[in-house]
Amino acid sequence: MNRILQAAGEEFRRCGYAGATTAAIARRADVTEAQLFRYFASxxxxxxxxxxxxxxxxxxxxxxxxxxxxxxxxxxxxxxxxxxxxxxxxxxxxxxxxxxxxxxxxxxxxxxxxxxxxxxxxxxxxxxxxxxxxxxxxxxxxxxxxxxxxxxxxxxxxxxxxxxxxxxxxxxxxxxxxxxxxxxxxxxxxxxxxxxxx
CATH class of the missing domain: 1.10.357 (Tetracycline Repressor; domain 2)
Known part of the structure; x- marks a missing residue:
């Protein structure tokens, strides 16, 4: 979960809310999107x-x-x-x-x-x-x-x-x-x- 949060923070800072995607965040955190959505609903x-x-x-x-x-x-x-x-x-x-x-x-x-x-x-x-x-x-x-x-x-x-x-x-x-x-x-x-x- 910490890896996901760190990756999300980096991606949101780089791309903003609209430009960041859950797919890019998952790749950066080295998890699948399915794993990401187990922790976060949206x-x-x-x-x-x-x-x-x-x-x-x-x-x-x-x-x-x-x-x-x-x-x-x-x-x-x-x-x-x-x-x-x-x-x-x-x-x-x-x-x-x-x-x-x-x-x-x-x-x-x-x-x-x-x-x-x-x-x-x-x-x-x-x-x-x-x-x-x-x-x-x-x-x-x-x-x-x-x-x-x-x-x-x-x-x-x-x-x-x-x-x-x-x-x-x-x-x-x-x-x-x-x-x-x-x-x-x-x-x-x-x-x-x-x-x-x-």
Missing amino acids: KADLFREAIFKPLEQQLASFVESHMLDGDIETVRKTTALYIDELQRFVGENAQMLTSLIVAQAYDPDAAEGVSAIGSLREYFDRGAATMSARLTGPFKVDPKLMVRVSFAAVLACVMFKDWIFPPGLASEEEIRAAINDFVREGIGANPQLGPIVG
């Missing part, structure tokens, strides 16, 4: 998983290397670092993510949307668990909701940057900092920040 399902798998891996790696015990200032720095990394990831994969949105719009079998993607669901679950581990007391905003809103804010601001931020409004660095501040302040809606657990 090209759209394969595309979604190939795109969001790196996001899941990125989060797991980040949690391992940055989510350490610390005071509120360490939490703020770690949150800022992660938001920067998420912005970079979305920026590097904007064309692929746009293709995913277009593919979903024209795929009647994709009614559940990206929330049905296993790795994205895991990404949201891990983010909510990490956020919950940092907080004490009742939540003003449920971490399950907050992690999705934060992701959507970064996704929209990065993917639609040219639509939202006209030339001359702000530099790239100012836009990145504004996104970071906005998301960090939103996450701060749950003010009872405690020490980060594991």
